[in-house]
Structure formats: structure tokens, C-alpha cells
Amino acid sequence: MIYTALIISLLVNIFLGWYLATVLRKFLYISENMSDLFLLLKSFRAFIKSLYSMESYHGEPLIQELVYKTKEIIGEMESFRDIFEATLDEELEEELDAATTPQEAT
Numbered sequence: 001m002i003y004t005a006l007i008i009s010l011l012v013n014i015f016l017g018w019y020l021a022t023v024l025r026k027f028l029y030i031s032e033n034m035s036d037l038f039l040l041l042k043s044f045r046a047f048i049k050s051l052y053s054m055e056s057y058h059g060e061p062l063i064q065e066l067v068y069k070t071k072e073i074i075g076e077m078e079s080f081r082d083i084f085e086a087t088l089d090e091e092l093e094e095e096l097d098a099a100t101t102p103q104e105a106t
Contacts, residue, residue: 038077045070
């Protein structure tokens with residue numbers, strides 16, 4: 001009886017270890033892609049801002065709304081990024097700041 005319980009416990013522990021490894025692999029994949037998506041959205045926002053500041057589009061309400069919606073989306077992405085903060089890549093953060101800061105100044 002005790003050997004049966006031991007074998008069942010061992011099998012359950014092996015299954016739970018496999019399940020945990022699978023979930024962690026998926027978590028890391030999502031975390032890495034979240035950073036890439038955030039970088040893409042920040043550069044898109046910088047592009048839209050530069051487009052909005054062009055003379056032919058300045059004051060265009062549709063582009064102004066696009067800038068506003070992009071800002072909202074980035075805000076939501078930042079809240080998700082906080083969840084995955086443990087796996088953020090520092091080099092990617094520096095690249096993000098370098099890519100977006102000069103463009104947003106215009």
C-alpha cells in the first residue's frame with residue numbers, strides 16, 4: 001500500500017515538474033515578445049508625432065486622435081510590462097530610449 005502511494009506521488013511530482021517547466025517557457029516567450037511589441041509601439045508613436053508636427057498635417061484632428069489612441073495603448077502596454085519586469089532586457093531598454101528620445105523632441 002505504501003509503495004503504491006509512493007509511486008503515485010512520484011508520478012504526480014514528475015507531471016507537476018513538467019507542467020511548471022512548460023508554463024515558465026511560455027511565460028518567458030511572452031515576456032520577450034512583450035518587450036519587442038513595446039519597442040515597436042514606442043517607435044510608432046514617435047513616427048505619428050513627427051507626422052502630426054509636419055506642416056501639411058498640423059492640426060489634423062484624425063492624426064491628433066491617432067496620437068491620443070497610441071498614447072493610451074502604450075499606457076496599457078506599460079501596465080503589462082510591469083508584470084514582466086523581472087525578464088526585461090536592459091540593452092533593449094537602452095535601445096528603446098535611444099531610438100525614441102531624439103524623435104519625440106520634434
